[in-house]
Amino acid sequence: MAKVVSSRKSCSVNPLKMSQPIGGALAFMGIANAMPVLHGSQGCTAFGLVLFVRHFREAIPLQTTAMNEVSTILGGMENIEEALLNIHARAKPELIGLCTTGLTETRGEDIMGELKLIRSRHPELQELPIVFVETPDYKDSFQDGWANTVARIVCELVDKPRFPIPGQVNLLAGSHLTAADIEEIVDTIEAFGLKAVVLPDLSGSLDGHIPQDFSPTTIGGTKVREIRSMGGSLATIAIGRQMEKAAIELESRSGVSYTVFDRLTGLEENDRFLMHLSGLSGQPVPEKLRRRRSQLVDAMLDSHFHFGGKKIAIAAEPDLLWAIGALFAEMGAKISVAVTTTRSPLLERMPCEEVLIGDLEDLETRAGDSDLILTHSHGRQASRRLGIPLMRIGLPTFDRLGASHALNVGYRGSMKLIFQAANLLLEREDEDCKKPWGNGAAAAQIV
Amino acid sequence: MALLNVKVQEVFDEPGCEKNRSKSEKERKKGCSKQLVPGAAAGGCAFDGAKIALQPIADVAHIVHGPIACEGNSWDNRGAKSSGPELYRTGFTTDISENDVIYGGEKKLFRAIREAIEKYHPQAVFVYQTCVPALIGDEIEMVCKSASEKFGKPVIPINAPGFVGSKNLGNKLAGEALLEHVIGTREPEFTTPYDINIIGEYNLAGELWQVKPLLDRLGIRILACLSGDGRYNDIASSHRARAAMMVCSKAMINVARKMEERYGIPFFEGSFYGISDTSDALRNIARLLVERGAPEELLARTESLIAEEEARAWEKLRVYRPRLAGKKVLLFTGGVKSWSIVSALQEVGLTIVGTSVKKSTDEDKERVKALLGEEAHMFDELPPREMYRMLKESRADIMLSGGRSQFVALKAKMPWLDINQERHHAYAAYVGMVALVEEIDKSLHNPIWEQVRKAAPWEDN
Ligand code: SF4
Numbered sequence: 001m002a003k004v005v006s007s008r009k010s011c012s013v014n015p016l017k018m019s020q021p022i023g024g025a026l027a028f029m030g031i032a033n034a035m036p037v038l039h040g041s042q043g044c045t046a047f048g049l050v051l052f053v054r055h056f057r058e059a060i061p062l063q064t065t066a067m068n069e070v071s072t073i074l075g076g077m078e079n080i081e082e083a084l085l086n087i088h089a090r091a092k093p094e095l096i097g098l099c100t101t102g103l104t105e106t107r108g109e110d111i112m113g114e115l116k117l118i119r120s121r122h123p124e125l126q127e128l129p130i131v132f133v134e135t136p137d138y139k140d141s142f143q144d145g146w147a148n149t150v151a152r153i154v155c156e157l158v159d160k161p162r163f164p165i166p167g168q169v170n171l172l173a174g175s176h177l178t179a180a181d182i183e184e185i186v187d188t189i190e191a192f193g194l195k196a197v198v199l200p201d202l203s204g205s206l207d208g209h210i211p212q213d214f215s216p217t218t219i220g221g222t223k224v225r226e227i228r229s230m231g232g233s234l235a236t237i238a239i240g241r242q243m244e245k246a247a248i249e250l251e252s253r254s255g256v257s258y259t260v261f262d263r264l265t266g267l268e269e270n271d272r273f274l275m276h277l278s279g280l281s282g283q284p285v286p287e288k289l290r291r292r293r294s295q296l297v298d299a300m301l302d303s304h305f306h307f308g309g310k311k312i313a314i315a316a317e318p319d320l321l322w323a324i325g326a327l328f329a330e331m332g333a334k335i336s337v338a339v340t341t342t343r344s345p346l347l348e349r350m351p352c353e354e355v356l357i358g359d360l361e362d363l364e365t366r367a368g369d370s371d372l373i374l375t376h377s378h379g380r381q382a383s384r385r386l387g388i389p390l391m392r393i394g395l396p397t398f399d400r401l402g403a404s405h406a407l408n409v410g411y412r413g414s415m416k417l418i419f420q421a422a423n424l425l426l427e428r429e430d431e432d433c434k435k436p437w438g439n440g441a442a443a444a445q446i447v
Numbered sequence: 448m449a450l451l452n453v454k455v456q457e458v459f460d461e462p463g464c465e466k467n468r469s470k471s472e473k474e475r476k477k478g479c480s481k482q483l484v485p486g487a488a489a490g491g492c493a494f495d496g497a498k499i500a501l502q503p504i505a506d507v508a509h510i511v512h513g514p515i516a517c518e519g520n521s522w523d524n525r526g527a528k529s530s531g532p533e534l535y536r537t538g539f540t541t542d543i544s545e546n547d548v549i550y551g552g553e554k555k556l557f558r559a560i561r562e563a564i565e566k567y568h569p570q571a572v573f574v575y576q577t578c579v580p581a582l583i584g585d586e587i588e589m590v591c592k593s594a595s596e597k598f599g600k601p602v603i604p605i606n607a608p609g610f611v612g613s614k615n616l617g618n619k620l621a622g623e624a625l626l627e628h629v630i631g632t633r634e635p636e637f638t639t640p641y642d643i644n645i646i647g648e649y650n651l652a653g654e655l656w657q658v659k660p661l662l663d664r665l666g667i668r669i670l671a672c673l674s675g676d677g678r679y680n681d682i683a684s685s686h687r688a689r690a691a692m693m694v695c696s697k698a699m700i701n702v703a704r705k706m707e708e709r710y711g712i713p714f715f716e717g718s719f720y721g722i723s724d725t726s727d728a729l730r731n732i733a734r735l736l737v738e739r740g741a742p743e744e745l746l747a748r749t750e751s752l753i754a755e756e757e758a759r760a761w762e763k764l765r766v767y768r769p770r771l772a773g774k775k776v777l778l779f780t781g782g783v784k785s786w787s788i789v790s791a792l793q794e795v796g797l798t799i800v801g802t803s804v805k806k807s808t809d810e811d812k813e814r815v816k817a818l819l820g821e822e823a824h825m826f827d828e829l830p831p832r833e834m835y836r837m838l839k840e841s842r843a844d845i846m847l848s849g850g851r852s853q854f855v856a857l858k859a860k861m862p863w864l865d866i867n868q869e870r871h872h873a874y875a876a877y878v879g880m881v882a883l884v885e886e887i888d889k890s891l892h893n894p895i896w897e898q899v900r901k902a903a904p905w906e907d908n
Contacts, residue, residue, distance in 0.1 A: 009559075009562060010541065010555045010556075010558035010559040010561075010562055011510065011539055011540070011541060011558070011559035011560075011562040011563050012515075012519075012538075012539070012540050012541070012542040013537060013538065013539055013563075013566075014522070014537060014538050015515060015518060015519040015522060015538050015540060015542065017515050017519050017542070018515065018516075018519045018520050019514065019515045019516035019519055019520055021516065022516075022520055037486065040578075041492050041578055041609045041610040042483060042488050042489070042490055042491070042492055042609075043491050043492020043493070043494060043495050043517075043578075043609035043610075044492075044516055044517075044520075044609070045488075045489075046489070046490055046491040046492065046495060047491075047495070047516065047517070047520040047521040048520060049489075050521070050524060050850075051520050051521065051524070053850060053851075053853075053854075054524065057854075058854055059831075059854040059855065059858070063486050063487070063488075064485070064486075064488050065485045065486070066483035066484065066485045066486075066488040067610060068483070068610050068611070068612070069581075069608075069610045069611055072578075072582060072610060073582075079485040080485070082484070082485040082486060083485035083486030084486065085486070086484060086485060086486030086487045087486040087487075090486075090487060101516065102513075102514040102516060102548075102578070102579040103578040103579055103582065103609075103610065106548055106579050106582050106583060107582070136514075136545070137514035137515055137516040137579070138514035138515075138543050138544055138545050138547070138548050138579065139544070139545050141515070210858055210860075211858065213835075214831060214832045214835035214836070214855065214858070214859075216831065216832070378522070378523060378538075381523070381533070381536060381537075398524070
């Protein structure tokens with residue numbers, strides 16, 4: 001049980017947090033043929049774009065309503081209208097996602113009402129789904145922006161069920177899941193003879209593949225048609241506590257009951273997940289997965305030597321913090337520092353004394369005697385200054401390749417996480433042996 | 448706010464800018480930024496531009512006053528290098544919350560400045576204004592003034608909130624802030640007749656360090672660089688330089704011109720990209736210094752250095768000629784006036800089949816035509832879809848451009864090289880030009896291309 005504390009600083013130093021609108025925009029990027037738009041000044045979009053390009057190493061569809069000082073003061077409806085028309089004409093998306101920013105939220109506008117008017121003025125927009133989300137920068141964080149957006153997508157697009165679709169389950173994917181994670185979960189679901197509709201599906205759009213032709217919109221992801229069908233599914237599975245909001249929304253619209261899996265790391269959590277799938281499908285757990293379980297057990301046995309008593313400092317958004325922190329605590333490590341960005345019911349449950357809602361300066365000042373740091377690429381400066389290895393997790397990972405293909409869920413993902421961390425800890429032990437005050441010297445004295 | 452508008456107008460009305468002088472009075476008032484099209488705009492905001500221009504000052508704490516978006520989404524993402532302090536790479540922001548939006552963020556900003564000073568002991572603090580606090584009326588000038596008095600340190604307001612305009616405008620507003628609050632506030636420990644300022648060079652990927660050895664050999668001292676590998680004190684005492692070079696487009700022309708006006712520092716506009724441009728730049732530096740009283744023998748020494756360096760560079764480039772001759776290049780430099788890159792590329796046998804002239808003046812366009820011949824395409828705007836098609840149809844063998852179009856090329860399975868801001872390689876001066884050609888060669892001749900272009904054996908065609 002952890003105490004949750006908010007930083008009292010006036011100056012956030014080396015931010016861990018990113019803003020809501022780009023979290024929202026990324027969620028829209030998990031939908032096929034979509035174009036996300038930030039309703040704000042062009043700079044917000046440019047920063048979001050650069051951030052995602054550096055992380056995914058992919059072209060990023062992201063537009064702006066290009067507000068300036070005057071249009072902000074007068075109200076941005078004309079800009080929204082013009083943006084929608086331009087995007088419709090040029091990029092021909094199947095969905096436009098509109099996220100507000102701090103700037104336009106400060107002024108405050110009735111965008112929902114205006115959207116209706118805009119549609120009525122322009123018949124060509126009549127059929128085009130336009131999902132609008134309030135995502136002020138000065139509130140909450142990236143993860144919240146993602147979660148709020150998915151809930152809004154469900155609310156706008158999921159139809160009342162006309163008939164049940166046998167064997168279809170909804171998979172609501174949290175912002176902390178990579179393309180590889182989503183693929184792994186879908187494979188697992190399919191191994192039980194079920195079919196998953198993933199929302200949002202970054203494994204279709206930002207997994208790094210070569211499309212047939214050039215497209216200005218997303219090059220894959222959940223189809224609008226599939227989203228509409230989610231009301232007919234057998235059940236909803238939400239991965240990450242952040243997705244509960246969308247799951248509730250889905251249930252209240254269509255009656256599809258949901259189960260939240262706070263994490264898919266570690267042995268027991270994945271056992272539970274498989275039992276759940278087995279229950280839904282009426283199928284036994286396939287042999288292939290039993291084998292993987294046994295591989296994870298073996299990995300835990302081989303690796304636990306290196307985790308016991310090790311101090312691990314983690315900074316990540318709540319769902320990722322929980323997924324990784326809980327796993328390593330189960331391996332015998334001590335979570336020496338836990339820093340996060342926003343509130344979540346998971347924080348109190350963290351296996352450490354305190355969880356701080358703060359920044360990477362907080363991490364750096366507390367992590368001095370830790371053995372391993374886990375956070376996104378911005379932790380590289382702290383890691384170097386402290387001389388403690390950094391294992392990069394989450395977004396942005398801009399100074400390493402293959403972020404989309406990092407696998408952190410399921411038996412296999414857990415095994416990879418464990419090996420990756422254990423190897424870094426091992427390397428450090430090796431280096432310590434060389435130092436005169438390390439174990440090597442102690443051993444030499446005994447001889 | 449009203450004050451800022453006046454500043455923006457003034458900056459737009461830049462007499463030092465050739466392009467501006469050719470416009471009518473009314474056109475000039477509109478400024479050089481085109482009206483942005485909602486839903487079809489790309490590019491950074493004024494705050495982004497201001498940050499790009501000043502963040503390279505390495506011993507300053509750069510505090511961004513605003514919600515998390517402005518700094519949280521973008522910090523430590525620029526390639527400016529420092530030979531000393533790392534403080535400039537620390538992200539500071541007030542991360543204002545809903546409460547601050549309602550009650551105002553000035554107090555928080557003041558406390559943030561205190562925290563940064565107490566914890567990090569910077570030479571100075573720069574405070575960047577952003578959209579939300581500008582909209583609610585936070586007066587950063589006032590906060591900076593009282594913080595400066597209270598803590599006995601320069602605390603400089605950089606008033607370029609994103610929504611006032613483009614990156615380019617932000618560059619200029621940043622320059623204005625330096626002119627108003629920093630330049631001329633300190634004195635250098637000593638001066639020499641060989642002191643120069645370099646304005647508008649950000650030391651991306653360490654490019655300044657490709658230039659500096661040349662200047663060192665000539666005994667020329669960079670008194671201050673604005674702002675690559677910059678130090679607060681150097682910039683504060685930069686008004687004692689004898690001459691200045693203004694690098695890179697028109698980004699900081701206001702600074703160069705006003706320093707000439709105020710302190711009599713003559714400047715020229717030059718570039719360190721390409722062999723002949725580098726030579727010209729060195730010549731101009733030497734000439735201005737001699738005009739300002741440096742011993743004349745500097746000119747001869749400069750010429751002999753140029754001769755030696757050019758010979759060495761051409762010698763190195765010659766090796767590539769047989770490997771590169773006839774290859775077709777698409778060059779999208781985003782308007783950086785680096786036409787001497789073109790001549791070096793041509794020298795090794797590359798053909799430029801297309802280039803962008805989006806930000807170029809008519810005069811520039813004529814120059815391009817003269818250089819490339821009539822066949823080369825000049826694109827005002829080349830939509831990504833078109834770019835993709837060109838590459839896909841192999842109308843070019845390699846594209847040199849900024850990061851934005853990287854994936855257009857790579858997805859078309861075409862070699863691509865980053866020549867804009869986020870690049871990892873330094874391409875300045877003589878060694879830089881050789882490095883660029885070397886990179887082109889590596890990229891073109893990488894063995895992957897043949898494999899990745901082949902269809903899988905189970906696919907038709
Ligand atoms: S446009 Fe305004 S709010 Fe957006 S990043 Fe630039 S300064 Fe910040």
